[in-house]
Amino acid sequence: MDNNYILSRKTKLVFLSISVIGILLIALSFLFEHPESKQVWMNILLNNLFFLFLSLFGALFIALHKIAHSGWHTSLTRIPEALSKFLPYAAVLMFLLIFGMHDLYHWTHHDLHDPIIEGKSAYLNQAFFFIRMAIYFAGWIGLSYLLRRNSVNQDLSDNPKYHKQSKILAALFMAFFAVSSSTMSWDWIMSVDPHWFSTLFGWYVFIGLFVSGIAAFILIIAFLKSQGYIEFVNKEHVHDLGKYLFGFSIFWMYLWYFQYMLIWYSHMPEETIYYAQRINGFPIIFYALLFLNFLFPFLGLMTRNSKRNIKWLAMVAFVVLVGQWLNIYFMLSPGIIGESATVGFIEVGSACLYLGGFLFVVFNALTKKPLLCKNDPFLKESFHYET
Amino acid sequence: MKRYISAYFTDEENLLRASKTLMEKNISILDVLTPFPVHGLDKVLGLKESNLPTVGFIAGGIGTLLAFGFQTWAFVIDYPLFIGGKPHFSVPAFIPITFEVTVLFAAIAMVFAFLFRSKLGLGAKNKIHDERITDDRFLIIIDAEKEESQFDEVKAILEQESAHDIQLKENN
Numbered sequence: 001m002d003n004n005y006i007l008s009r010k011t012k013l014v015f016l017s018i019s020v021i022g023i024l025l026i027a028l029s030f031l032f033e034h035p036e037s038k039q040v041w042m043n044i045l046l047n048n049l050f051f052l053f054l055s056l057f058g059a060l061f062i063a064l065h066k067i068a069h070s071g072w073h074t075s076l077t078r079i080p081e082a083l084s085k086f087l088p089y090a091a092v093l094m095f096l097l098i099f100g101m102h103d104l105y106h107w108t109h110h111d112l113h114d115p116i117i118e119g120k121s122a123y124l125n126q127a128f129f130f131i132r133m134a135i136y137f138a139g140w141i142g143l144s145y146l147l148r149r150n151s152v153n154q155d156l157s158d159n160p161k162y163h164k165q166s167k168i169l170a171a172l173f174m175a176f177f178a179v180s181s182s183t184m185s186w187d188w189i190m191s192v193d194p195h196w197f198s199t200l201f202g203w204y205v206f207i208g209l210f211v212s213g214i215a216a217f218i219l220i221i222a223f224l225k226s227q228g229y230i231e232f233v234n235k236e237h238v239h240d241l242g243k244y245l246f247g248f249s250i251f252w253m254y255l256w257y258f259q260y261m262l263i264w265y266s267h268m269p270e271e272t273i274y275y276a277q278r279i280n281g282f283p284i285i286f287y288a289l290l291f292l293n294f295l296f297p298f299l300g301l302m303t304r305n306s307k308r309n310i311k312w313l314a315m316v317a318f319v320v321l322v323g324q325w326l327n328i329y330f331m332l333s334p335g336i337i338g339e340s341a342t343v344g345f346i347e348v349g350s351a352c353l354y355l356g357g358f359l360f361v362v363f364n365a366l367t368k369k370p371l372l373c374k375n376d377p378f379l380k381e382s383f384h385y386e387t
Numbered sequence: 388m389k390r391y392i393s394a395y396f397t398d399e400e401n402l403l404r405a406s407k408t409l410m411e412k413n414i415s416i417l418d419v420l421t422p423f424p425v426h427g428l429d430k431v432l433g434l435k436e437s438n439l440p441t442v443g444f445i446a447g448g449i450g451t452l453l454a455f456g457f458q459t460w461a462f463v464i465d466y467p468l469f470i471g472g473k474p475h476f477s478v479p480a481f482i483p484i485t486f487e488v489t490v491l492f493a494a495i496a497m498v499f500a501f502l503f504r505s506k507l508g509l510g511a512k513n514k515i516h517d518e519r520i521t522d523d524r525f526l527i528i529i530d531a532e533k534e535e536s537q538f539d540e541v542k543a544i545l546e547q548e549s550a551h552d553i554q555l556k557e558n559n
Binding site: 264302386 | 426427434444471472479480482483502
């Protein structure tokens with residue numbers, strides 16, 4: 001049970017080839033599609049956000065279950081810990097936005113003579129934007145590092161004080177995340193349409209983060225199990241992750257629908273323009289989102305057996321992951337590029353490029369520590385867990 | 388007239404172990420009564436999964452269709468009104484009501500299906516086997532019609548599994 005994950009040459013080659021395919025697709029796109037600089041920056045922001053969300057989920061998962069005194073997840077903690085190790089890379093990639101602000105965010109332009117954007121300038125100005133960004137990443141990276149360090153220290157000693165410390169850190173992370181998850185979604189996503197606002201936007205983005213994180217978590221577990229690792233993760237754990245995916249897909253639809261319905265119902269032009277532009281310009285993506293993120297996981301994971309079958313669950317998780325990527329695309333692209341936005345080679349290519357890098361970082365992080373933690377007071381409970 | 392053996396236990400660990408042993412020796416257990424749900428007991432007794440979720444799904448589906456259909460009929464065909472400049476057939480406005488009716492139908496159908504299958508509900512006669520099972524005793528009931536010849540054997544097994552009390556009972 002003390003074994004580490006070994007990143008084989010073959011797996012490394014697969015990750016590398018995913019990235020190489022991505023680079024080829026991007027090159028093809030530059031040859032034939034001639035993307036504008038706006039589209040290039042949109043792709044960078046889109047994939048930054050998507051993979052940042054997956055790795056933030058890692059830290060969130062640990063913190064959430066620590067403060068809830070959960071036992072069942074204890075034997076799985078090393079996987080979200082590995083996910084959260086991508087955070088520093090996500091931070092570096094996010095700070096690349098310094099060079100792309102003009103292309104991405106309309107509110108950064110000078111001489112707009114726009115009273116609405118001027119009224120928001122106390123919050124929406126470039127200096128404060130990057131200060132906030134630095135604060136978010138400092139908080140997330142710092143606290144997730146401390147949580148990981150405590151988990152390693154707990155491995156080495158049977159003194160439960162590290163577990164107790166982790167609980168305080170987890171509470172701090174949750175409080176910080178509660179605020180920062182909302183403000184980050186305003187900063188990075190909602191300010192793409194600077195005139196428009198929605199009060200539940202922060203929750204909507206957050207729940208997308210949670211669903212995509214759960215889906216990625218399930219896929220990693222399915223991969224590790226197919227390689228013969230983590231034999232201590234049994235059907236009960238898989239069942240619980242399936243319930244998470246099922247439940248939060250429904251919750252995602254709930255927020256998706258209520259954001260839409262309230263705007264549809266009140267019918268105020270400054271709010272409806274957001275949906276008018278998106279539904280009229282991109283009807284296929286609009287309805288595909290509902291199918292991929294709600295109808296498919298809702299009907300596909302309804303029965304008990306479908307949640308306990310890891311292969312089927314991984315398939316559903318993959319569909320949801322694509323759906324959530326498309327969801328972020330749908331929030332960004334019509335706002336940045338406008339009616340002419342399409343999903344072309346560059347979108348698929350840059351997603352592949354990021355995916356290869358992300359997988360390499362996460363699986364490399366998995367090799368560093370044993371896949372099963374030790375001495376955690378809840379570890380026994382995790383083995384005997386029954387849903 | 389029905390004869391059966393009731394074996395009383397004082398905690399669930401012994402109950403689980405005894406049920407497992409009895410199942411392994413193919414001694415038919417009529418029922419197990421406990422003051423609270425015992426984890427793993429379903430698996431030991433080999434009980435089948437409940438069909439209640441299927442009832443919920445079908446009733447929920449009926450509720451969805453009924454609510455959506457009725458609203459469509461009322462707002463589009465029977466009494467069309469202009470509300471806020473919206474079209475008569477406004478799907479987003481129908482969804483909250485459709486959702487509520489779906490949940491209502493599923494919940495009520497599941498409650499009544501449960502009462503029907505468990506022979507509970509209004510007018511049902513309460514058969515409390517022993518008052519103590521609502522308090523602090525765990526009880527296994529074993530069919531003594533078939534096992535009559537083996538009564539001593541069963542008793543020996545139960546005693547070995549630290550049963551607190553073993554009684555042979557008859558019931559009309």
